[in-house]
Amino acid sequence: MTQDKCLVDIHTHVYLPEYLELLRQREKVPRVLPPLEEGEDERLIILPDEDKGESTKNGRPVGPDYYDVREKLAFMDKHDIDISVISLANPWIDFLPPTEETFDLARRLNVSMEKMCQDPITHGRLYGMGTLPLSSVEGSIAEVERIAALPRMRGVIMGTFGCGKGLDDPALEPLYQAIAKHNLVIFLHPHYGVNLPASGNTDAGHSLALALGFPFETTYAIARLILSGIFDRVPDLKILLAHSGGTLPFLAGRIDSCVAHDPAVASKLNHPPSYYLKKLYYDAVIYHETGVKATAAFVDPSQMMFGTDHPFFPPLETKDARWMSVDSNLSAISNAGLDSSTVEGILGKNALRIFNLELPSK
Amino acid sequence: MTQDKCLVDIHTHVYLPEYLELLRQREKVPRVLPPLEEGEDERLIILPDEDKGESTKNGRPVGPDYYDVREKLAFMDKHDIDISVISLANPWIDFLPPTEETFDLARRLNVSMEKMCQDPITHGRLYGMGTLPLSSVEGSIAEVERIAALPRMRGVIMGTFGCGKGLDDPALEPLYQAIAKHNLVIFLHPHYGVNLPASGNTDAGHSLALALGFPFETTYAIARLILSGIFDRVPDLKILLAHSGGTLPFLAGRIDSCVAHDPAVASKLNHPPSYYLKKLYYDAVIYHETGVKATAAFVDPSQMMFGTDHPFFPPLETKDARWMSVDSNLSAISNAGLDSSTVEGILGKNALRIFNLELPSK
Numbered sequence: 159m160t161q162d163k164c165l166v167d168i169h170t171h172v173y174l175p176e177y178l179e180l181l182r183q184r185e186k187v188p189r190v191l192p193p194l195e196e197g198e199d200e201r202l203i204i205l206p207d208e209d210k211g212e213s214t215k216n217g218r219p220v221g222p223d224y225y226d227v228r229e230k231l232a233f234m235d236k237h238d239i240d241i242s243v244i245s246l247a248n249p250w251i252d253f254l255p256p257t258e259e260t261f262d263l264a265r266r267l268n269v270s271m272e273k274m275c276q277d278p279i280t281h282g283r284l285y286g287m288g289t290l291p292l293s294s295v296e297g298s299i300a301e302v303e304r305i306a307a308l309p310r311m312r313g314v315i316m317g318t319f320g321c322g323k324g325l326d327d328p329a330l331e332p333l334y335q336a337i338a339k340h341n342l343v344i345f346l347h348p349h350y351g352v353n354l355p356a357s358g359n360t361d362a363g364h365s366l367a368l369a370l371g372f373p374f375e376t377t378y379a380i381a382r383l384i385l386s387g388i389f390d391r392v393p394d395l396k397i398l399l400a401h402s403g404g405t406l407p408f409l410a411g412r413i414d415s416c417v418a419h420d421p422a423v424a425s426k427l428n429h430p431p432s433y434y435l436k437k438l439y440y441d442a443v444i445y446h447e448t449g450v451k452a453t454a455a456f457v458d459p460s461q462m463m464f465g466t467d468h469p470f471f472p473p474l475e476t477k478d479a480r481w482m483s484v485d486s487n488l489s490a491i492s493n494a495g496l497d498s499s500t501v502e503g504i505l506g507k508n509a510l511r512i513f514n515l516e517l518p519s520k
Numbered sequence: 521m522t523q524d525k526c527l528v529d530i531h532t533h534v535y536l537p538e539y540l541e542l543l544r545q546r547e548k549v550p551r552v553l554p555p556l557e558e559g560e561d562e563r564l565i566i567l568p569d570e571d572k573g574e575s576t577k578n579g580r581p582v583g584p585d586y587y588d589v590r591e592k593l594a595f596m597d598k599h600d601i602d603i604s605v606i607s608l609a610n611p612w613i614d615f616l617p618p619t620e621e622t623f624d625l626a627r628r629l630n631v632s633m634e635k636m637c638q639d640p641i642t643h644g645r646l647y648g649m650g651t652l653p654l655s656s657v658e659g660s661i662a663e664v665e666r667i668a669a670l671p672r673m674r675g676v677i678m679g680t681f682g683c684g685k686g687l688d689d690p691a692l693e694p695l696y697q698a699i700a701k702h703n704l705v706i707f708l709h710p711h712y713g714v715n716l717p718a719s720g721n722t723d724a725g726h727s728l729a730l731a732l733g734f735p736f737e738t739t740y741a742i743a744r745l746i747l748s749g750i751f752d753r754v755p756d757l758k759i760l761l762a763h764s765g766g767t768l769p770f771l772a773g774r775i776d777s778c779v780a781h782d783p784a785v786a787s788k789l790n791h792p793p794s795y796y797l798k799k800l801y802y803d804a805v806i807y808h809e810t811g812v813k814a815t816a817a818f819v820d821p822s823q824m825m826f827g828t829d830h831p832f833f834p835p836l837e838t839k840d841a842r843w844m845s846v847d848s849n850l851s852a853i854s855n856a857g858l859d860s861s862t863v864e865g866i867l868g869k870n871a872l873r874i875f876n877l878e879l880p881s882k
Contacts, residue, residue, distance in 0.1 A: 446773025
């Protein structure tokens with residue numbers, strides 16, 4: 159293997175022991191419940207109202223894929239992934255109050271993440287994203303300083319909640335400045351969904367909440383952030399958008415048009431919204447060629463990076479098969495009509511450059 | 521001009537006199553208010569809660585563009601549009617109760633639409649979409665029969681409300697069968713938006729409700745409709761999606777993946793959701809090349825058709841300029857890297873074929 163052919167997964171989650179312990183102690187969602195039967199896995203309920211739906215109330219089994227670094231490495235081996243940039247899964251610790259206890263937990267989570275990345279059995283194949291105690295901007299800025307000093311950390315993962323008022327909350331601006339100053343990347347990931355009208359007639363389980371609510375949430379939060387003018391004030395802010403930006407590459411033209419026709423909104427920005435959208439990074443977790451083609455048509459494909467969303471969307475059939483969700487993302491990249499050097503970039507080289515990763519020797 | 525080079529606008533609205541009169545009489549949204557100053561235009565407030573927003577509460581001026589067939593023709597001449605397939609604007613008459621009075625209004629609206637299309641000054645350049653009294657399935661089926669008998673009608677325009685329970689309401693199935701039997705096309709158009717979380721910090725006017733709420737609504741409603749299995753039961757149902765399908769061409773892969781990973785949902789369908797999505801028609805009202813490229817990569821581009829959304833998104837500068845909103849859609853189609861015969865199809869020939877339109881001799 160040369161550096162020209164590497165596979166880097168920048169969208170892959172882990173449930174650290176400290177986080178599972180927190181979720182076990184909780185009495186409302188997000189929470190981890192005991193096994194339904196003895197000898198089975200614990201169960202994770204994370205999405206809002208998931209505990210209320212007939213088909214979702216029992217949650218997902220929390221297998222070793224969720225927390226065991228050896229399972230992460232086995233998954234990487236199975237799919238020829240050289241490096242993974244791991245991050246805590248949603249909803250992180252957004253729901254905790256701004257207390258010393260929360261700050262301490264963030265600190266322990268990040269140290270634990272760093273330790274996992276430094277575990278000798280990983281042979282340098284893991285890097286990490288930090289977690290912030292977002293209910294406090296001050297606490298988060300302090301944690302950013304600590305994360306920046308951890309050798310294998312490359313960014314921070316964030317939802318769209320901010321301190322409770324969304325990403326365009328002016329109170330967050332010092333945090334964005336601190337993140338930009340340390341050259342960390344924000345990995346922006348949905349969790350809360352968008353309040354879709356009652357499903358009424360169709361029992362779609364949580365398939366539509368995941369398929370649509372997640373990308374709608376990312377789209378709306380980033381559109382608001384852009385309209386706040388943050389990128390005119392903090393132009394160096396680097397944001398990686400989950401799921402190829404939700405729907406932003408597709409809707410950018412409509413957003414530009416609607417903003418241009420509302421001069422009171424347009425006049426607050428130095429550029430049309432798509433100008434800022436074209437500066438962001440996009441994962442390639444979109445599961446079909448059209449999505450990759452659209453994203454690569456919208457932004458410079460050197461800003462796109464492969465991801466898996468592991469441990470979610472495991473194979474339905476056998477435990478040993480390659481994961482369909484991974485293969486659909488890989489084949490979408492290969493079959494999007496891009497030249498081989500662009501494909502190599504999306505698969506790994508872009509991530510090496512953007513996150514300053516070192517490819518371990520084999 | 522030959523039939524190879526024609527421009528057909530299949531997304532263009534008109535406020536018929538009977539509809540304006542209805543909106544004038546109403547005391548809540550949607551409604552038409554008197555001019556703010558004598559000699560000015562009346563004002564239209566259509567979107568939910570638009571009357572409550574500081575920047576939107578005064579509505580849009582209802583100029584002759586909204587109702588005068590001569591203005592429609594002048595707009596068409598200005599942009600070299602040969603044929604327009606006109607439709608009533610949202611929210612149609614969804615909000616009226618299932619009474620004889622409502623059925624009679626639907627009938628009068630459709631006769632009025634047909635009459636406008638037959639007006640000698642149009643020289644055969646207009647075709648129409650009918651309006652249904654959707655609060656009653658029976659009343660709507662009866663109206664479909666009448667619309668099918670009107671010589672210049674080619675379809676029906678519908679929102680996502682159905683009879684109040686969405687498009688996947690089983691009660692609507694006989695209506696879908698009647699529409700399919702008469703070979704009419706449903707023009708599916710958003711109105712209600714999606715309940716986006718409070719905008720909080722960013723005063724975006726209604727720019728994001730239009731830019732995002734509209735396409736999210738279309739996406740969610742059609743995803744639900746597909747999961748209901750309607751296209752397995754009424755495979756001949758023809759639906760044209762406004763705004764290039766909202767976000768469906770971009771999200772189809774994620775929808776397939778999320779549905780496949782929820783076997784209880786997947787097992788109700790004969791095919792993955794994208795199979796059905798690829799059978800629908802898509803307008804090309806998406807305002808940038810990426811949107812056209814993505815839609816053309818997702819569906820056979822012979823299912824795509826040019827549109828303008830007239831009289832909305834008028835030019836901001838002078839009254840005489842070509843409309844930026846129209847030109848951005850035209851240049852998106854021209855610059856999407858499609859071959860000339862594909863472009864000609866999207867600009868007009870597809871609409872001639874799909875709607876069985878006759879190009880007037882000049």
